[in-house]
Amino acid sequence: MDLDVFMAAHGPEWDRLDQLLRRRRRLSGAETDELVVLYQRTSTQLSQIQSSSPDPVLINRLTTLVARARAKVVGTRKATWRDAAHFFTAGFPAALYRTRRWWVPVAVLFTVAVAGMGWWIAANPEVQASMAAPEELREMTRPGGQYETYYSSSPAAAFSAQVWTNNAQVAGMSLAFGALLGIPVLWVLFSNAVNVATGVGLMASADRLDVFLGLILPHGLLELTAVFVAAGVGLRLGWTVLDPGPRTRLTALAAEGRAAIGMALGLALVLFVSGLIEGFVTPSGLPTWARIAIGVVAELAFLAYVFVVGKRAVEAGETGDMAEADRPAEVPVAA
Structure with missing residues (x-):
């Protein structure tokens, strides 16, 4: 995998996902659908990078981004008895x-x-x-x-x-x-x-x-x-x-x-x-x-x-x- 090409191709999607996660107001229906799609894509892209071209800085960035998106999409779940x-x-x-x-x-x-x-x-x-x-x-x-x-x-x-x-x-x-x-x-x-x-x-x-x-x-x-x-x-x-x-x-x-x-x-x-x-x-x-x-x-x-x-x-x-x-x-x- 050419990491520079991969980042150039998908970097705008990661930036857009980050923007949606920073929104303080309630997301519209279209924005919510976009957030879910970008979260799924970024999760897959993170796995691809981890398996074929590991880069610690990029992996750390995407791991944090995916974790934030996951919390936004599925919500946080507290451990119970x-x-x-x-x-x-x-x-x-x-x-x-x-x-x-x-x-x-x-x-x-x-x-x-x-x-x-x-x-x-x-x-x-x-x-x-x-x-x-x-x-x-x-x-x-x-x-x-x-x-x-x-x-x-x-x-x-x-x-x-x-x-x-x-x-x-x-x-x-x-x-x-x-x-x-x-x-x-x-x-x-x-x-x-x-x-x-x-x-x-x-x-x-x-x-x-x-x-x-x-x-x-x-x-x-x-x-x-x-x-x-x-x-x-x-x-x-x-x-x-x-x-x-x-x-x-x-x-x-x-x-x-x-x-x-x-x-x-x-x-x-x-x-x-x-x-x-x-x-x-x-x-x-x-x-x-x-x-x-x-x-x-x-x-x-x-x-x-x-x-x-x-x-x-x-x-x-x-x-x-x-x-x-x-x-x-x-x-x-x-x-």
């Missing part, structure tokens, strides 16, 4: 189900990696010695040691809030860094795997693995699943950069990015639930079997939410993206 209900009953579970082929393998590989590293740490005293002095290791793993007292080190409400904030940051980083080809996401996963494997290995070497699992499973099942989902979506976003499919790279990233933002909001609620479990259930005086049962029930409820509610939502046409009427106009492209 109905939108929130639709998101949590259809949009979010659909997005979770659609991305399952990314985050389920992440969960399997993470579990295998933790088991392997944990066994390696437990079976090699020299590895344990490289981590800390013997007295420090005993302090961490003994009855009433650091691993056990960690979950009751602060008041339950404050501890839940702290855990929720930290986990939400981890999930947010995984989602946000996905656009960087997913490489930072792999580092986040590796760091978390090392942390969990260290606890598994050290407590297993002290013959107290059952205690460790009784502390981590009640909240960890749901918490780690949320991390796996965030990592899977981040990796999917990174893959979109490499292979956008039949869509333009910008259009594909925009669609996947909108879905990722929605996932971040939904996962924040999931992590809030796991934070409550970690703050109030994990350090409680309940029997180990009861604490683990609560964690298992929470995890099964989430999986049912994904594979039952989410599957039905996808079959009904949900994608996890915003409603079609709220998306930017796009021009069809050849596959």
Whole structure:
């Protein structure tokens, strides 16, 4: 595309659209029809420029112009409680189900990696010695040691809030860094795997693995699943950069990015639930079997939410993206 020729041909239309949008008086019927036609043309022209001859200055101008025209033509729509209900009953579970082929393998590989590293740490005293002095290791793993007292080190409400904030940051980083080809996401996963494997290995070497699992499973099942989902979506976003499919790279990233933002909001609620479990259930005086049962029930409820509610939502046409009427106009492209 010759951008100068394109601008010369369509520039007067953009100027006319801008003039109509600046009118303070009520537009006549003919002017309103003209505004709608110019809005549709400019939306298509913006898509053409984005896909074939991107120019940041021109794209910024036309994006602003199209947004103003869209608000004028269709009016602004405020989010309602109905939108929130639709998101949590259809949009979010659909997005979770659609991305399952990314985050389920992440969960399997993470579990295998933790088991392997944990066994390696437990079976090699020299590895344990490289981590800390013997007295420090005993302090961490003994009855009433650091691993056990960690979950009751602060008041339950404050501890839940702290855990929720930290986990939400981890999930947010995984989602946000996905656009960087997913490489930072792999580092986040590796760091978390090392942390969990260290606890598994050290407590297993002290013959107290059952205690460790009784502390981590009640909240960890749901918490780690949320991390796996965030990592899977981040990796999917990174893959979109490499292979956008039949869509333009910008259009594909925009669609996947909108879905990722929605996932971040939904996962924040999931992590809030796991934070409550970690703050109030994990350090409680309940029997180990009861604490683990609560964690298992929470995890099964989430999986049912994904594979039952989410599957039905996808079959009904949900994608996890915003409603079609709220998306930017796009021009069809050849596959």
